[in-house]
Amino acid sequence: MKSIGESQDEYYRGVRMVPYDLVKELVLAIGGVGVLILLAALFLSSPNVPPVTIAAWALADPVDFVTTATDELAGTTTSAAYGNPYNSNGSGQKWGPIAPQQWFGTRIPIDSANTFVIQPLQRASYSNTELGGAINTWEGATADQQAKWLDAYSKALPKATVTDGKVAVATGDYGPLPVMMSNLVGVAQSGGLDGLLAVNGRFYQTDYTQALLFMGDGTYLSGQAQQANLTSSQWGMMNETGSYPGQTWLWLYTVWYQLPPFTSATGFLGFNSSNADLGIIILMTLLTAALALVPLIPVLRDIPRWVPLHRLIWRDYYARKRTTA
């Protein structure tokens, strides 16, 4: 059997070989590219906009914070009705029988009312008898009563006023909600909720799932993202804050979010805006496989022969071939 080493010698038999210094080329490339990187780092720096904290949110827009917390209790936020992997309250995305969001179950359990409101308030109520009483009243009430309080409070919040960071609504029958929300916004404004959602009974932690989901349910964070051109309708996955390039190599992935059928309610072949994430992942998987298999796919593998760019790349070779022909 012929070895590959021998077959390379055979492959180049009759081809004129010229001197070449691979190591020198590599060293020069590392040096040259290093200079480019150094200049870019020195003169252009890198994205450095600080992250949004729950405290910043509660201070900047306490009404949005309280509205979001109230919606978490009512179970009407995105997280509350998300479905897997957080809970079973939503059906998740599927395409015909393909429903991977359902297949793997609830692996990161999030009960919005308890996780974002009740549990943090319980931790904050150790030395606060008024808050402890309000939580007991809430938990002792029937679901029907809770729904009536939530409905009345939610309707009052759009006209809420803010004084010294405290949210006040018109007089009404809201049960213990004003006390609960007043305490929650106070804890949040002091930075306590950032810690409670992150630490969550542990000491060491690196998981920000709860805090990010809670902030994602409000409008403050998405408003900041809108201003920075980071939302999905603004090709968000490709952007960074300021004028910095983001993941521009994701352009082909991001472009589908701007086009039908993934922007359409009716869609095509079962793909529409409600299962766009799943559809685009399936499409990109197929396209990536096609790119890998280009050498085996007729037409795709023939395009380089049809497009004469190779005649520019190997112009010396073709010029020599013409003169010797």
Place this chain on the structure above:
Amino acid sequence: MDATKRVIVPPVPGKPASWTLRVRQAIDRGLPMDHLLPDRQPYYVGSWVYVFGVITIAALAWVIVSGVVLSFMGPQWWHASSLGRFFNSLHFWSVQLFFIFMVLHLWGQYFMAGWRHGRAATWMIGVVIFGVSILTAFTGYLSQQNFDAQYIAINAKDAMNGAGIGAFFNVLNFGQMYGLHVMLLPIGVTFLVVVHIVMVRMRGVVKPIDAEGGARP
């Protein structure tokens, strides 16, 4: 006679019994040193297109060097000190250049039909490197610890969850993303790049299109 003197055993014809010797001989046959570090190449290798591969490797070297410094100093460093931010910037721009050069290399190889004459696997490994690099960069963008990282995570979770990936690959979990970014994924990219380079050196540079051998694999 000196009792410690080495006794040279003459080679036995056929397959050697020593596994070590078999491996060494296979490496010698498959990738002799003059193919791994060649000092000559075909005369038609003259275009700047050929430079895209080596500058991609150069950018990767800077990605790794700057990344090692960042991971050594830890996540609190790069946004909290001017030196940390400088190394963060080195890492940021080396990644940008790595992708620019890699995409140029990919398109260059496409229009040269670089997969011809038994090089299809080299092309396929290259596409896998591109995919794993995108995943590595994605976890890096999620590990920045700035506002961008926050919103990329919130945006990206729906795509991951919709495809069922989010049950195991939680983009909101900084610890998981950071661990993947500084350990498993860079090892994967580096290993695949080494395999890719070895495959290129084993077979050498492909001949021009329409040269002897045709355009198909």
